[in-house]
Amino acid sequence: MLTLRRAIWPQRDTINALIRDGSHLIGDEVRVYLRDCYDHSLQVLDMVETYRELASSLMDVYLSSVSNRMNEIMKLLTVISSIFIPLTFIAGVYGMNFNPDVVGNMPELNAPYAYWICWGVMLGIAGSMVGFFWRRGWFANFSTVKKSSEK
Numbered sequence: 001m002l003t004l005r006r007a008i009w010p011q012r013d014t015i016n017a018l019i020r021d022g023s024h025l026i027g028d029e030v031r032v033y034l035r036d037c038y039d040h041s042l043q044v045l046d047m048v049e050t051y052r053e054l055a056s057s058l059m060d061v062y063l064s065s066v067s068n069r070m071n072e073i074m075k076l077l078t079v080i081s082s083i084f085i086p087l088t089f090i091a092g093v094y095g096m097n098f099n100p101d102v103v104g105n106m107p108e109l110n111a112p113y114a115y116w117i118c119w120g121v122m123l124g125i126a127g128s129m130v131g132f133f134w135r136r137g138w139f140a141n142f143s144t145v146k147k148s149s150e151k
Contacts, residue, residue, distance in 0.1 A: 019031060075138065
């Protein structure tokens with residue numbers, strides 16, 4: 001479109017100059033023809049501008065849809081991160097080596113079922129967060145993210 005516009009714009013100016021100059025070399029028949037050419041060049045320029053704006057609008061729509069898809073993917077990654085951050089914290093705290101002989105030690109480390117209780121708490125936190133996000137409708141659009149990324 002830009003190449004076509006650059007080619008037609010000078011032709012329009014040249015034809016207009018030939019019509020206005022009133023040279024004795026250009027007869028009345030040729031002037032009528034030049035006016036017709038000038039009108040056609042204006043119409044072509046108008047069509048080129050229209051198509052250029054249409055192409056620009058289509059590009060904006062495409063970029064907007066890509067941005068929306070990326071926003072959905074970022075939302076999914078945020079949900080996954082927010083589920084695993086508390087679990088990582090709990091695993092980090094209980095993964096430290098404690099000496100049970102030192103005062104101030106976590107008492108639950110000596111409990112017989114502390115390992116399974118920790119797993120239960122972690123699964124409970126993850127399940128409650130998944131349930132919360134499910135009720136809020138955050139998982140509804142993730143099927144479209146997968147379908148649109150497969151294209």
